[in-house]
Amino acid sequence: MTATAAAILIGNELLSGKIADKNLVVLAKTLRELGVRLARVSMVPDDVELIATEVRTLAQTHSWVFTSGGVGPTHDDVTVEAVARAFEQQVVVHPELATMIEGVYGESLREGHLLMARVPERARLVRSEVVPWPAVVCENVMLLPGVPEIFSMKMKLVASIVEPARPFITLAVNVNVDEGTLKPALDETVELFPDVEIGSYPTFRDPVVRTKLTFDGTQRAQCEAARDAFIERLGSEAVVGLEG
């Protein structure tokens, strides 16, 4: 059984279009390499009750949930409280995080900085030698920061919580015909290979590649067979490139 994941992207700044999310694609690629299927993503505002409901629902229906954003010390950072509320836990100061924060700020330490040591009471810290700062995990939820550079650094910690599985592989074929034209060949291939996930993506104003077809699965031989069956049906003269 493939492990599943959901992501919750948190922040008014995303919903108002002030900032474009950059974290989801990074998480999606990381999970794919680990063989975890990202099944759903929600983007919600900085509202503790909304986030708590989302966390509770998705944590019940997925192996893992990853949150992005809302972990700073200001009034609009409510993710820690929301995750605690989702699991009916209190928010407490984690002594080890507090010590680390004191070490970073030294003389310039303010009360506000220590708010970043708050965690749900039954949370644990996940760390590795290559990631300088631990990540907070509560039940099956990993809390990640919204700042893209830090979010990306924490991706190395995802491997330390999920069960490694056979990774997905992707093969691709670029063709010079449009989707309407290639559809009969594609439909036959989809029918023949139910275990291969086949995708079809039109390009826009590309003079050479009109459509990209992808063949995904955990078995390379199956993906190759599906790809080759498609090419045979379409005619190899339409193929302008292979990937993977």
Add this chain to the structure above:
Amino acid sequence: MTATAAAILIGNELLSGKIADKNLVVLAKTLRELGVRLARVSMVPDDVELIATEVRTLAQTHSWVFTSGGVGPTHDDVTVEAVARAFEQQVVVHPELATMIEGVYGESLREGHLLMARVPERARLVRSEVVPWPAVVCENVMLLPGVPEIFSMKMKLVASIVEPARPFITLAVNVNVDEGTLKPALDETVELFPDVEIGSYPTFRDPVVRTKLTFDGTQRAQCEAARDAFIERLGSEAVVGLEG
């Protein structure tokens, strides 16, 4: 009462990290300029039942729903069917769309191309002089294509379905102190201006701007008063820039 919107980003290619979504931020900005509050976004795979459930739920709880993706002619394009199912409608061929498609493809027309003329039976077409191809609207759901260049072109049609409202305005202050340090000044300001939505965003390794504060609302005077109250409390020597 501010109109609300939800967006549904559709596609296995987004969840697998093959493609980074580019459409959400474009939609978010468009809605904001029209004074519509984007309240939630969901990203789901190419699964007709999942999409139908999402459409049904979000259409009941928001003024408008916008879908992105899944409107082509291949097996993984199931948005039209899903929206039809959400509202218990049949899928039919729209004669006007079919005529337009025949005009585009001429001699090279295949059956597959005409699949792009399918719509839920009670859908309507929305058009404007500046957008060459109409958009399909069914109940309070606008179906938009996933290809970013085409998605962006269709943004001009959003204004023709939503009730124009007073747009949101955003003021911003860039400061050279971190969130932990500015928190007391910020908390007082948040308390004093409940009608202004105040956001605080740390930057990463910016040598000058440590935090960006935003002041959003529909009343410029209120936003300005909140911004000025914050600067007064923090001390103007910390301010390195104003926006808006």
